[in-house]
Amino acid sequence: MFDLTAADYSLLSWIQQSGIPAHSLSLRFHPGCLMVQCQTIEDATKLWERRxxxxLSGIELCFRVNGVFYLATAIK
Known part of the structure; x- marks a missing residue:
C-alpha cells in the first residue's frame, strides 16, 4: 500500500469535478507530460477548463481523443 500525495488528490479531484466517468479516461505520465486519453473532445474540453x-507544475498537459493527439500548454 502507498500514501497518496497532494498531486494524487488533485488528479482525483480533477476527474471527479469534471463529471466524466473515470472508466472512460486513461491517464499516463511521460517525461514532462501528463497524457490524457478521452473518448470525446467534449470530455477533453471539460478537463482542460478545470486544469x-x-x-502538477512544470509539465505539459496533452490530450488524445479517438487517436488524434492534441498538445496543450504547460501547467503552471
Missing amino acids: SILQ
Whole structure:
C-alpha cells in the first residue's frame, strides 16, 4: 500500500469535478507530460477548463481523443 500525495488528490479531484466517468479516461505520465486519453473532445474540453485544480507544475498537459493527439500548454 502507498500514501497518496497532494498531486494524487488533485488528479482525483480533477476527474471527479469534471463529471466524466473515470472508466472512460486513461491517464499516463511521460517525461514532462501528463497524457490524457478521452473518448470525446467534449470530455477533453471539460478537463482542460478545470486544469487549475491540478497540483502538477512544470509539465505539459496533452490530450488524445479517438487517436488524434492534441498538445496543450504547460501547467503552471
